[in-house]
Amino acid sequence: MELFFQKYQGTGNDFVILDNRDERYNGLTIEQVRFLCNRRFGIGADGLMLLNNANGYDFEMKYYNADGRESTMCGNGGRCLVKFAYNIGLKKDKYNFIAIDGPHEAEIDDDGIVSLKMKDVDAVKDYHSDFILDTGSPHYIKLTHNVWDYEVYKKGKEIRYSNTFAKDGINVNFVEQKNNDEIIVRTYERGVEDETLSCGTGVTASALVCYHNERGFNDVTVLTRGGKLTVEFDRTDDDTYRNIWLCGPAEKVFEGSVQLKG
Numbered sequence: 001m002e003l004f005f006q007k008y009q010g011t012g013n014d015f016v017i018l019d020n021r022d023e024r025y026n027g028l029t030i031e032q033v034r035f036l037c038n039r040r041f042g043i044g045a046d047g048l049m050l051l052n053n054a055n056g057y058d059f060e061m062k063y064y065n066a067d068g069r070e071s072t073m074c075g076n077g078g079r080c081l082v083k084f085a086y087n088i089g090l091k092k093d094k095y096n097f098i099a100i101d102g103p104h105e106a107e108i109d110d111d112g113i114v115s116l117k118m119k120d121v122d123a124v125k126d127y128h129s130d131f132i133l134d135t136g137s138p139h140y141i142k143l144t145h146n147v148w149d150y151e152v153y154k155k156g157k158e159i160r161y162s163n164t165f166a167k168d169g170i171n172v173n174f175v176e177q178k179n180n181d182e183i184i185v186r187t188y189e190r191g192v193e194d195e196t197l198s199c200g201t202g203v204t205a206s207a208l209v210c211y212h213n214e215r216g217f218n219d220v221t222v223l224t225r226g227g228k229l230t231v232e233f234d235r236t237d238d239d240t241y242r243n244i245w246l247c248g249p250a251e252k253v254f255e256g257s258v259q260l261k262g
């Protein structure tokens with residue numbers, strides 16, 4: 001089968017995207033997704049997404065990690081999928097799509113920055129001296145210093161495969177507070193099983209932990225190896241998080257076709 005794809009990246013987190021409104025790509029196998037994401041034998045990406053039709057929404061987002069398995073929400077992926085939708089002719093002032101963690105709003109501003117509304121977060125759990133929360137995907141947050149020199153792969157893999165997390169996996173974020181409203185985040189990503197240049201749900205989780213305004217509106221700048229993102233949110237009276245928006249660039253890199261075996 002010949003497969004037509006577009007390749008996108010959002011602050012260096014990169015994705016193969018397929019228009020599946022005619023359902024021609026239903027039933028992709030784990031092996032086929034792994035091949036498409038393989039950086040030597042395939043196209044190469046951190047993940048793959050299908051844009052599907054969905055009643056009552058502009059589209060449905062289905063996300064697969066580079067290991068070939070369907071996974072939970074991808075923040076950078078969601079932002080890239082909105083830019084893809086715009087580029088294939090689904091042009092809206094405000095997008096409403098459905099993903100595995102529920103409905104999402106999104107907007108593209110005049111500078112091409114894509115803002116994605118993330119799910120509400122009701123709990124940040126303490127874990128030893130670190131933090132665990134779910135922003136659409138599960139995240140482990142470790143605050144540290146000199147994060148640009150940190151052994152992200154080694155230490156991230158240790159936590160991800162530790163007894164507590166080995167079964168379901170978890171994304172591991174190493175976070176440095178640069179200024180009151182600016183942090184640096186590096187992430188070992190589940191399902192990629194390596195550091196990615198940025199991780200949208202991880203950046204979001206890190207920003208929520210590093211709030212600068214205990215009550216009310218927060219606007220956190222997040223520096224990653226792949227570029228800059230901002231996370232805006234309200235911290236409520238009962239220490240929950242609402243109106244969470246992940247904002248940043250999302251660009252088409254190239255498009256093409258590939259012969260898919262099997």
Ligand SMILES: N[C@H](CCC[C@H](N)C(=O)O)C(=O)O
Nearest residue numbers: 071074075076137199200201
């Ligand atoms: N690898 C993650 C999903 C993608 C997260 C990341 N790419 C993002 O932008 O949120 C997981 O399996 O939990």
